[in-house]
């Protein structure tokens with residue numbers, strides 16, 4: 548299982564020194580973008596994402612937890628994102644937003660909140676490069692993993708194999724040593740934030756997730 552390191556709970560003032568070794572071995576860097584409307588929190592914007600691009604060349608897996616993703620795609624492409632994922636619950640035309648992301652030559656992902664079912668995104672599965680299952684209510688790092696997300700990634704893997712779809716299966720929220728083995732048979736990558744960033748040795752935590 549690959550790891551996408553969420554920097555949401557990192558020490559923003561000392562990102563380079565505190566996460567240097569972890570950034571060396573992570574597979575992706577997960578950017579949590581929150582607008583205070585789609586979720587009850589505000590996080591970082593394109594300028595911050597662009598600044599992080601200076602300290603790592605790892606692919607950016609940018610997660611838009613925003614109500615109107617269609618208005619901000621280009622800014623996050625220009626900031627250095629390789630994957631841009633938005634929510635099916637957002638206020639936008641889903642297919643047009645997928646096309647817009649792809650029109651900039653980056654990969655498009657769709658995400659579902661805990662109360663949204665896999666059945667609700669079936670029509671988009673042939674179109675996307677990534678499906679991101681939220682295993683916590685989006686908005687804050689450090690929450691507990693929701694067990695019913697296991698059935699969702701399992702279903703997505705079955706659908707992918709049955710239909711020969713090409714999307715990566717990703718999961719986000721509460722991923723650590725005790726929860727990763729529950730989902731690792733079904734996902735291609737998993738987002739981990741506080742488990743890595745709040746550790747004394749963040750690199751060691753990514754090693755643990757890689758080797759589970």
Ligand SMILES: O=C(CO)[C@H](O)[C@H](O)COP(=O)(O)O
Nearest residue numbers: 685686688689720721740741
């Ligand atoms: O999208 C998020 C919150 O909305 C975060 O990416 C996610 O919660 C990761 O943090 P942690 O590993 O601490 O749960």
